Amino acid sequence: MTVANRRRGADRRVKSVVVDVDRRSGLDRRMIVESATAQIHVVLELLTQLADMGALRDDSRRLLDTAMLRLRYALERMEPD
Numbered sequence: 001m002t003v004a005n006r007r008r009g010a011d012r013r014v015k016s017v018v019v020d021v022d023r024r025s026g027l028d029r030r031m032i033v034e035s036a037t038a039q040i041h042v043v044l045e046l047l048t049q050l051a052d053m054g055a056l057r058d059d060s061r062r063l064l065d066t067a068m069l070r071l072r073y074a075l076e077r078m079e080p081d
Helices: 003-008 026-052 058-078
Strands: none
Touching: 026 058
């Protein structure tokens, strides 16, 4: 069978298939982002408390400060204007 002969037959790729699609609404997506931003705010508060306790060595404190700075930057990008 040649390629041309196979192309003349019915297209097997075309089928009607019912697919349940669980699409999130815009509100759902906003709630997920707001939930994530709220969680990041809580984490930043906890990390700030940890840093303020003075329980960390200088090198660990610098790493924590860097991580917190990156979290704040990510948070700013997530929050609506």
